[in-house]
Amino acid sequence: MTAIDLGPAKLGAERLIRRKTLLAFALPAVVLAYFTYIFFAFDIAGLAQRANLDNAVTLASDSWSYKTHVTRSNRDGEITYAVEGERKGAYPEGTRPDWVTGEEIVTVDLGKGHLVRLLPENRAEVTIPGFGVIEAQAEGRSVTTNLPAETPDWINAGPRRVAITTPEGRITLTGSKTEVFNYFPGWELFWFTFDSPYYGHGVMQILFGDRIDPARSNLAGAWADFWGNPMWRHGDVAWAIGETILMAFLGTMGAAMIALPLAFLAAKRFAPVMLLRAATRRLFDFVRGVDALIWTVVLARAFGPGPLTGALAILITDTGTFGKIFSEALENVDEKQIEGVASAGAKPLQRYRFGVIPQVVPVLLAQVLYFLESNTRSATIIGAITGGGIGLLLTQAIQTQKDWEEVAYYIILVVLMVMVMDWFSGWLRARLIGKKD
Amino acid sequence: MTDATLSGPPRVDTIQSSYLAQVQRRRLYGGLTLAIFALLMVSGFMVADGRNAGGFWDGLHNIGDYPADVLSEAWEKRADLPALIVKYFPALIETVNIAAVSTLFGACAGLVLSLLSTRGLARWPRLIPLFRRLMDVMRAIPEIVIALVLIFVLGGGPVPAMIAIAIHTAGALGKMFSEVAENADLKPVEGLASTGATWAQRMWLGILPQVAPNYLSYALLRFEINIRASAILGFVGAGGLGYELRNAMAWGPGRFDEAAAIFVLLFGTIVLFDQLSSRFRNRLTEGHRA
Incomplete structure (x- = not known):
């Protein structure tokens, strides 16, 4: 008896094991084949040439440091000092960083013995430890130097332009101007710009110290100058984040409110008419299938760029998703509670409300x-697509390809925003449903 | 006995009144919540409307204009449509490929991360919070951020989008996987441990067979989402169908037939993969139950 039973069972088991073995080898083989295809389809080999490592280095160093430009115009000999070379970050008239000294001969100390001396008559001397002194003279549109014909690769010398890159800073000489970049870690002017009276004062001084600006109280004035900081634009950034959250809130809640009644029409339990049910379901499938990208594109034509367009795009797409989820939930409703409410004399609408x-x-x-x-x-x-909220600021900052510290700032804010929303929705869920995840 | 009946009526009274008071309070709170919600919605709408370039009520009439323009032009040139679909088919393949590769990589990374961050299974139990936070951050960074930064470094093309989506997928799937793994039966793991199996062997042979159907189902769901994401990332310069769509849109009228062909392709792909994956997922979960 057992011998007869074991035969086919053993055969079946062997067949199963053979199938599993085949699968265990075939699946990795298929994935490997697919990756090989992708390797050529995505041109991974060519990626090394297309990749720009200089960009990566700029990005990595700029995002946590800033540079102060010392610029001498060779036309009138005037020297300006500005953080990131921006007008908004310029040092006020008559002031300059403390690493710049001298009156007739201005000496810029880049640190570790790297010195740049801006001499009269558009001459400049660059002292680099271990290399020597580079002398340069700008005349008309050309630059003459004492550099030998063979220069190391951190010096890029031509008849019109000489660029010297050291770990301490960068020096660029052209016929029209001499520029020195001095790098420092941190985000300069994050709180206040130079034109604010609160620049350079500590928190304690502003909170408890004497009144700095006689016209305003310290707290109000500091807040106004911080919020309106022209370099970092904190106020605009806060608005942008608010817009992004507003888009998500309006879109999600609006979609839920529209999808709930429609979901009743799509659920088998509540919509006896087959045609209506099928039509509602196809509508859900359609708006979901068109996808937020296309809705954004279409709506942006009607409403123009802005948060409302984004909110409507989310609303329309999610109406389809919510409709599908809600109608599935409605089909799994327990009939007993509805019967119970009905037996107490509830009308149809009351049955829905309480059952x-x-x-x-x-x-x-x-x-x-x-x-x-x-x-x-x-x-x-x-x-980022329709033009509103923090996504727009982020894409703009990335596309200008120079304000990487702002990009880093926005990225941190976006991540924080998403994490706060994650925490908030989890907290609200726990409060409303009483379930912890 | 008589005492009880005597003191009965007032007690019912107090119960009733306190119940009614409770109901009233609940209604008040419910009403207040609803009022606050309505206020938020209305004021939010006003703010959004005010900050939009075009107003809601002005734009409402024009909502059909663009689709109508595209459709009418596509209809006029309907003879070219099949040729255009063939022309943009490679872009579609690229979009699907980005989604597939990033789902594969993301699922593999999510698998490892989920096992490392599940209580009872983790290789280094002390590092569980670290891996969880890591997944939180990976999930929180929107794909577009990583994609844009990588486009700057690596140049345009499918690879930045692939990496960006894979990172997000790893974080999202890691969390879902870990929720499934928490409910896995630990007996096979103990059995394997008693035979001297390494951690990798215990996971591979003891946990994976239990959770594979659920994992596969989540990964498929993610694949659906990733197709949409890869189309959107194309729009900011990461290749594929989204990129072609942006170009076609930039040309404006006269090339609307191209935009229409891309719309058709994108819509068809999304619906097709939605249907396929939902069918397959149903089979997986039902097979799991049986």
Whole structure:
């Protein structure tokens, strides 16, 4: 008896094991083949040539440091000092960084013995330890130097332009101007720019010290100058973040409010008419399938760029998603509670209100709150396309390819924003549904 | 006995009144919450409307203009549509490839991260919070941020988008995977440990067979999401269908037939993969239950 039973069982087991063995080898082989195809389709080999490591270095160093430009115009000999070379970051008239000394001969100390001396008649001397002194003279449109024909690769010398890059700073000489960049770690002028009276004062001084600006109280004045900081634009950035959250909030909640009644039409339990049900479901599939990208593009034509367009794009896409999720939740509703309410004499609308809604609310709320968090991320992306919110600021800052410290600042803010929204939606979910995740 | 009946009516009274008071308070709170919510929605809408370039009510009539323009032009040139679809098919393949590769990489990384951050399974239990925070950060960075930075370094093309989506996928799947792994039966792991299996062997042979259907189902869901994401990232310069769509849009009228062809391709792809994956996922979860 057992011998007869074991035969086919053993055969079956062997067949199963053979199938598993085949699968265990075939699956990695298929994935490997796919990756080989991708290697050529994405041109990974050519990536090394396209990649720009200089860009990576600029990005990495600029995002946590800043440079102060010392610029001498060779036309009138005037010297200006500015953080990042921007007008908004310029030192006020008559002041200059303390690493610049001298009156007739201005000496810029870049640190570790690297000295740049700006001499009269458009001459400049650059002292580099271990290399020597480079002398340069700008005449008309050309620059003459004492450099030998063979220069090390950190010096880029031509008849019109000489660029010297050292770890301490960069010196660029052209016929029209002499520029010295001095690098420092940190985000300079993050709190106040030079034109604010509060620049250079500590927190304690501003909070408890004497009044700095006689016209304003310290706290109000400091806040106004910080909020309106022309370099970092804190006020605008806060508005942009608010816009992004607003897009996510309006889109998610609006979608939930529209999808809830429609979901009743798509659920088998509540919509006996097959045609209506099928039509509603296809509508959900359609708006979901068109995708937020296309909705954004279409809506931007009608409403122009801005947060409302983004909110509507999220709203339309998520109406489809919510409709699908809600109608599935409605189909799994327990009939007994509806019967119970009905037996107490409830009319149809009351049956929905007291028999159905309490059952589905936890599921729906959990989904809505989850989407609120995920849509904050989508709103950043949609903002970059349609032009609103922090997404726009971020893309603009990246596209200018120079304000990497601002890019780093925005990235940190975006990550914080998403994490706060994640925490907030989890907290609200726990409060409303009483379940911890 | 008589005492009980005598003191009965007032107690019912107090119960009723306190119940009614409670109901009233609940209604008040409910009403207040609703009012605050309505206020937030309305004022939020006003703010958004005010900061938008075009107003909501002015734009509402024009909402159909652009689709109508595109459709009418596409209809006029409907003979070219099949040729355009063929022309943009390689871009579509690229978009799907970006999604597929990033899902594969992201799922592998998410698998490892999830096992490392699940209580009872972790290789280094002390490092669980570290891996969890790592996943939180990976999840929180929007794909567009990584993609834009990588486009600057690596140049345009599919690779930046792939890396960006893979990082996000690893974080998102890691969290879901870890929730599944928490409910896995630990007995096979103990059995394997008693035979001297290494950590990798214990996970591979003891945990993975239990969680594979759920993991696969989540990974498929992620694949659907990633197709959309890769199309969107194309729009900011990462290649594929989104990139072609932006170019076609920039040309404006006269090339709307190209935009229409891309719309059709994108819509078809999303719907197709949604249907395929939801069918496959249903089979996975039902097979799991049986």
